[in-house]
Amino acid sequence: MKTSTKKKPQVKRALMMRKPPSKASARGRSKLNRRVATGAAVAGAVGIAAAGIAIAASRTERPIPKLPAPGATIEMDLISKGIELVFVGHKVNTGPLKGNITFEVSANTGDPTSVQTKVSEFFLTSPAKQGGITIAIEPSKRDDGDQSVLRHHRTQSPTFEHTLNLPLKITVRYPEVLGLPADTEEPLSLSVRTPAVLVGKLAGFPDKGARYRLKETIALALPGQPNTDVATIEKFPVKVEGL
Numbered sequence: 001m002k003t004s005t006k007k008k009p010q011v012k013r014a015l016m017m018r019k020p021p022s023k024a025s026a027r028g029r030s031k032l033n034r035r036v037a038t039g040a041a042v043a044g045a046v047g048i049a050a051a052g053i054a055i056a057a058s059r060t061e062r063p064i065p066k067l068p069a070p071g072a073t074i075e076m077d078l079i080s081k082g083i084e085l086v087f088v089g090h091k092v093n094t095g096p097l098k099g100n101i102t103f104e105v106s107a108n109t110g111d112p113t114s115v116q117t118k119v120s121e122f123f124l125t126s127p128a129k130q131g132g133i134t135i136a137i138e139p140s141k142r143d144d145g146d147q148s149v150l151r152h153h154r155t156q157s158p159t160f161e162h163t164l165n166l167p168l169k170i171t172v173r174y175p176e177v178l179g180l181p182a183d184t185e186e187p188l189s190l191s192v193r194t195p196a197v198l199v200g201k202l203a204g205f206p207d208k209g210a211r212y213r214l215k216e217t218i219a220l221a222l223p224g225q226p227n228t229d230v231a232t233i234e235k236f237p238v239k240v241e242g243l
Helices: 009-017 023-060
Strands: 073-080 084-087 090-093 097-107 114-125 133-137 149-152 160-166 168-172 188-192 196-202 211-214 218-221 229-235 238-242
Touching: 073 114, 097 133, 114 160, 188 229, 211 229
Parallel strands: none
Antiparallel strands: 073 097, 073 238, 084 090, 084 229, 097 114, 114 133, 114 149, 133 168, 149 160, 160 196, 168 188, 188 218, 196 211, 211 238, 218 229
């Protein structure tokens, strides 16, 4: 016996009575989707803002370093990539230098937010194959208005600003190695006309790894000719290598 595949009338009527989704329903779903997307975006923004606040809080929580006590003596090892000089129109780089600096800390009268850091010793040297250079404080000017000062970079700042005033003397034992004039067997000596100013930003004091840079170019003169510029220091980067 064959089975009929025709749909019963009541089933056919039910199928015919089903209506397609209305535009209102589609709009409702669209609004719902937008709400979900907006909620996700807001949640993401809140998360990012919270992360930013956490980072900012961690930064502001960095301890504020204390100034060293007056009377302290602090010694550091220094290195430099070298001084860049211009000597009678000829540019010269001394090459790597190594040395030492010693500070004597004293109160800075009239400014309790800083201390003076008198430089009692400073020298950098290079081997003979690099010209046998010695850079040191000129003894006759060691105490002339030393204004080396350590202070907070800003009020309640977690960093220091350190300014060094250095009345430098540069001696080149073998100037011909650097291509400098060498008319005699005497070393070439050059002195700064005004103290060289080096500036560094420090996380503390002393601060291993701290870097100092030359604030501005400095004129150099020959002995006995203090009013005649024969060279300038263009760059003088210095780094604290050890304590």
